[in-house]
Amino acid sequence: RWRRVQFPRAYWEEVKAVAAETGLDPYLILAVARQESFFRAHVVSPAGATGVMQLMPGTAQWLASVEPAVSSEHAGHLTYPANSLRLGAYYLMRMVERSNGNLLYALASYNAGPGNVSKWQKRLPHAPPEVFLEAMPFTETRHFVKRVLGNYGAYHSLYSGRGAME
Numbered sequence: 001r002w003r004r005v006q007f008p009r010a011y012w013e014e015v016k017a018v019a020a021e022t023g024l025d026p027y028l029i030l031a032v033a034r035q036e037s038f039f040r041a042h043v044v045s046p047a048g049a050t051g052v053m054q055l056m057p058g059t060a061q062w063l064a065s066v067e068p069a070v071s072s073e074h075a076g077h078l079t080y081p082a083n084s085l086r087l088g089a090y091y092l093m094r095m096v097e098r099s100n101g102n103l104l105y106a107l108a109s110y111n112a113g114p115g116n117v118s119k120w121q122k123r124l125p126h127a128p129p130e131v132f133l134e135a136m137p138f139t140e141t142r143h144f145v146k147r148v149l150g151n152y153g154a155y156h157s158l159y160s161g162r163g164a165m166e
Contacts, residue, residue, distance in 0.1 A: 003154070003158055004158055006154075007030075007034065007151065007154050007155055007158055008039070009030060009159065010030070010033070010034075010039035011033075011039065011052070011081050011082070011085060012026075014081065014082045014085050014086075015029050015030060015033075015085060015089075018085055018086050018089040018090075019089065021069060021089075022089045022090060022092075022093040023093065024089055024092060024093055024096070025152075027152055027155035027156055027159065027160075028092070028103075028152055029085065029088070029089050029092070030151070030155055031148045031149075031151035031152035031154075031155055032053060032088065032092060032107075032110065032148055032151075033052050033053055033085065033088065034151050035144060035147045035148045035151055036049075036052065036053055036054035036088075037051065037052050037053070037054055039052055039081075040052070041079050041080070041081045041084065042079050050078040050079060050084070051078035051079050051080075051081070051083070051084030051087075051088075052081050052084040052085055052088070053084045053085060053087060053088025053089075053091075054088075055078055055084065055087050055088055055091065057075070057078065059091065060074075060075035060076075060078055060087050061075050063075065063087055063090060063091055063094075064087075067090050067094075069086070069090060070086060070087055070090050074086055074087055075087060091110065092106065092110055095107075095109040095110050095114065098114055099117075103149070104129050104132065104133060104145060104149075105117055105121070107144065107145045107148050107149070108120075108136060108141050108144075108145055111138075111140065111141045111144040111145070112136075112138050112140075112141040116138070116141075120132070120135070120136055120137070123135075133145060133146070
């Protein structure tokens with residue numbers, strides 16, 4: 001029970017809905033949200049990232065301009081959990097697609113930006129995942145990826161196979 005308190009299925013109905021729309025695993029969305037804000041809607045980082053999924057307002061506006069399922073109304077209210085989850089999930093979906101399904105690259109892109117990850121990939125084109133992860137020059141991004149992957153594993157170990165989508 002204590003582990004489920006540490007790894008809640010916060011905003012579960014919204015997470016399931018946007019996971020179905022994006023094709024993402026709902027536990028991956030929860031893993032990112034847990035790491036980014038521990039599900040606190042009004043958190044704003046020193047850099048200006050806002051909401052449950054900690055999106056930069058500029059990224060949110062860009063996403064609203066290119067993603068039909070995201071509106072400028074969503075982007076304008078990042079402290080609303082449903083909006084932040086929608087924007088974060090669609091942005092993560094785009095990072096997963098851009099990374100050809102490679103979760104390590106997608107999570108690094110979510111945190112550091114896809115341009116940085118592209119540069120790192122060019123520098124280490126054939127590096128095994130563990131080498132690439134440790135070679136990323138941004139300490140924050142290395143920690144983010146490791147923690148999200150740990151969260152993701154914890155969510156699956158706690159909830160998969162026991163009414164995972166309930």
